[in-house]
Amino acid sequence: VAVYTDVPAEELDAFLARYEIGKLLSYKGIAEGVQNSNFLLHTDAGFFILTLYERLVEVADIPFFIGLMEHLALRGINCPQPVRMRDGNTLGDLCGRAAAIVTFLDGVWMRRVEPRHCIAVGEALAKLHLAGADFKGHRDNALSATKLRPLFESCADRIDHADLFPDNVFFLGERLSGLIDFYFACNDMFAYDVAICLNAWCFENDHSYNVTKGRALLQAYARVRPLTDDELTAMPLLARGAALRFLATRVVDWLNVPPGALVRPKAPQEYFRKLRFHQHVTSVDDYGIKARELA
């Protein structure tokens, strides 16, 4: 079995001794994460996800993400929880990689997105934004038209996982049950997250924009957290930026599949089509809803 990093049971046993989650009963490499190695663990204490971070660049950000996950959970957001070691740490070393364990979250992601899922995601994203607003890593909102470009550029290398994509949103029956893998750093660029979700949830398989889904998502978001005038003005540009950003990274990922990759990167083509759509959008009205209904 080839995963990015094969973890011998013997080493995992020793690693788990640093935690208070009992003995290892089983673990399986799971097909999630293009750049990380992920394992589903079963111990005496239940099920967990073990992640080995393969890219050094990410490791510096891990304490931030872990802190954020703890912060959000305290505010009622259902997301994986970092498990602390006996010494209080949440980040260790396993097989020469940075490694962390988080709690296992039930739920399945929807391959066939319907408007009701867009409503649930819009609402969940807004709640996430409100819950994260007082996280101490917070920066002042600088979302004015003149500051947008430098802000966007300053964030560009940090928002590597800023994707509340369908495969990161879990449902149980009709209910949105949890969010995973939403590693976002620029948490004051709320509208950019909304733009990403518009891209990820509101297009059809043929990459045409679905106005019913877009309206549903924006409306549900704004009911929980009304959008500011600046955010509404910037939305088409942000949506274009989001499409461009995913187009760029998907092309790079597509051309750089590591040997032994557990998952194949997503095809980049769809973001060409989405980008083209956003280029013809002149105001948020073109997404299917009047700006005044969102403010």
Add this chain to the structure above:
Amino acid sequence: VAVYTDVPAEELDAFLARYEIGKLLSYKGIAEGVQNSNFLLHTDAGFFILTLYERLVEVADIPFFIGLMEHLALRGINCPQPVRMRDGNTLGDLCGRAAAIVTFLDGVWMRRVEPRHCIAVGEALAKLHLAGADFKGHRDNALSATKLRPLFESCADRIDHADLFPDNVFFLGERLSGLIDFYFACNDMFAYDVAICLNAWCFENDHSYNVTKGRALLQAYARVRPLTDDELTAMPLLARGAALRFLATRVVDWLNVPPGALVRPKAPQEYFRKLRFHQHVTSVDDYGIKARELA
């Protein structure tokens, strides 16, 4: 996420309605099986393994394997158990593939094999042989020197998974806790299974034979099920045949990795070295134990 077959939650929900294992809570594609798609399922009733059979040729054998697993479990062998649908079937159709659900087995496989593991495996294999002996798919033992070649050839296309390899044997602490994926058809060629285990468990990372491990495995096997004179005579030839067979299929697998493969095939080179070793073995004594101790 790319697996051989991506199973939409919506279709899996419908598939599970045919079973009595409750509602789907989550499922993860797992990095096991080069040719099949495997998923770890969580339902109201617990954890299960879902397998989608990708190769049509295997489908005809599935009822045999499923029957065998049920037979062995009734005789105390700890192996995955096929879960029956409400209508009694164990094989269904999901995403256009033959699909079966088996129970989830705890345990981890040993990357660093020690002699004590070889003892456990030898014993487990012998118990498996005894438990399987009265399975109705049984054929008379035709293991005489003259019949070996045609028998070997007749079995060659059926023993596609005849591997009690380290990654198919689970341990919990010191105890061998279960066996998985031991799809073997020629269950009267017991000595051939022993020869496969010799190849899989008793060589070092540098592919040199470890006489301590070989002796441990053979001795433990024979304590549970003594080997016949014919089996002992044939052992070096069977070991050579086993090495040759795995060399051949590994080369084929190595050259035919399907696109989107979740796991990479094992490197074939090690079986060159093993084959060369067996070619110099003249009797079972060369494996580190006198034949009379095994009879």
